[in-house]
């Protein structure tokens with residue numbers, strides 16, 4: 001059973017990520033993509049990564065703005081799985097917005 005992170009582990013985990021905020025109940029990041037199709041493409045890529053990990057984020061898409069929220073429902077809070085998923089999301093977003101300074 002994966003364990004919920006303590007506040008120190010949360011702080012350490014957030015420091016290794018890009019633009020995420022939250023607490024031991026979950027973390028969230030909002031990014032702006034160059035277009036709506038680009039946002040949809042990121043959703044598809046994150047979906048593939050989530051399926052490969054069997055760990056899924058909540059995703060809210062509003063035109064070019066995408067908000068990701070990660071928490072481990074089975075554990076009732078933030079676990080290392082969420083930090084790993086957030087890192088994968090950061091890589092996908094960085095690749096999709098390489099020439100957009102806003103998300104770096």
Ligand SMILES: C[C@H](O)[C@H](O)[C@H]1CNC2=NC(N)=NC(=O)C2=N1
Nearest residue numbers: 054055056057071072073074075
């Ligand atoms: C059966 C399947 O492994 C579980 O339902 C997985 C699916 N994806 C998941 N995603 C997240 N974020 N939390 C979970 O507890 C979780 N559980």
